[in-house]
Amino acid sequence: MSRLNIELPGLSLKNPVMPASGCFGFGKEYSQLYDLNVLGAIMIKATTPEPRFGNPTPRVAETPGGMLNAIGLQNPGLEKVVSEELPWLEQYEVPIIANVAGSTEEDYVRVAEVISKAPNVHALELNISCPNVKTGGIAFGTDPEMAKNLTKKVKAVSEVPVYVKLSPNVSNIVSIAKAVEDGGADGLTMINTLLGMRLDLQTGKPILANRTGGLSGPVVKPVALRMIYEVSQQVHIPIIGMGGIQSAEDVIEFFYAGASAVAVGTQNFIDPFVCPTIIDELPQLLTQLGYQHISECTGRSWKQHEQFAYHRA
């Protein structure tokens, strides 16, 4: 009996662990290191209608426990993703979650319409939270009305469930979450990166060519947990949680906060085997903590104790 399988809109996950968008490319690189079939799902790199080069380099900087990136949504464009990257991934029995990005509503709608028809794309992740592009992206993620309207439009054309990826760069994350739920979102993914910057001691200038970038890694974990904790109590759609996950223990903590599955981003760069390692370690950790199934952990931080009583019977 599996103790890790999770059913979410559009997604039958053999386990709740998947690489986060932008941290795994389209899977090819990591496929040289391990069998991608072990993964619960794969969130592929953001796709825009046209190819994008992204920002000038340097695109990464560091801070203790975290990194800043300003990649700028570099990707080969919709046509190539659909004709080359996704077909290549079909050799794996792993549902793909396609990260959809753009500068205008039309961009998002166009990508969603086409990419949701790919046979192995089981859900979309609407990226309304990229801090590294000048137009679109985060603008949609910080205004509840815009977020809701965009969700509606994408829902109308998508053939698969739509998850909306929330930005932490807002003063009230719950209002955005509720707005996209109203707009018809089937689920949420959170969090994207936090806007930050680093300066060079010698020159006094920003290290990143883009000046600012998105902060990720262990330093953002408490922020992610707090936001998932707040949002999960206020919406009725599932959350795929992310932000600084490095271990099986971190995964359980995200479930406690209210997540139903998780994604691992930055840690793939430091330990390329992190996803399979976590998947291996989870059953043992569940035993140690006294759970039969990982789903028992979801929302444990705020759910009434009685709601769990039947599990112990």
Place this chain on the structure above:
Amino acid sequence: MIINDQCTVVSQQQIAESIFELVLSGKIVEEMNEPGRFVHIKVTEGLDPMLRRPISIAAINKRSNEFTIIYRKQGRGTSLLANKKSGETVDILGPLGNGFSVAEANIGETAVLVGGGIGVPPLYELAKQLVAKGVKVISILGFQSQSAVFYEEKFASLGETYVTTVDGTYGKKGFVTDILGGLVVQPDVIYSCGPTPMLKAIEKGQYAAKVFLSLEERMGCGIGACFACVCHTKDDPTGHTYKKVCTDGPVFEAGEVAI
């Protein structure tokens, strides 16, 4: 194959001002062949720094299952690495990237190796392999100043070797390109690694030889997944075609990418 190996420190010593030579052993050596590739090093188990550091493979010793890296102690990452003592382990991911192709130089031909500062190390394994093949090697090594000079004798044992220093405290005062331009022999292949201005100057030199340049860029993953290390291609300098320094490079043929 790329593997993640906990290598053992065989020895570590300072060989010039701020320059350290670290010899490591581990099964990763079985995967090392081509010169000019690099390893991605996690210098601490902790979170500061969190990302790995890319360092070129300077020498491979299959018999003893050891490899050498040479690096400049610079920021936090390389400073922590410089503290590693014999017997301790270092977390290594690699070997990564596309290195220098020895096949580009034919037996009896002349290869000129041009290194600047911490660009010198990967040229050493290259020189060994070229000489073993029967290629004539001429090395031109540039440093800031006398105190920064290293590996001159090692290169000299493999072929004619010139050293330049910017301040003239050792060897010939000036830049490696001064020597390169004045060589009597016509090189068949030029291999180079060093600071970007040096690589640009070599590219501009329009030598009749095939020219290969090893680039540096800040990296995230080191394996091609994060798009941190991209550069434009020469024929499409503002478009969306790109090369990744970590997987397509770090070695490129001159004219392939915009530097």
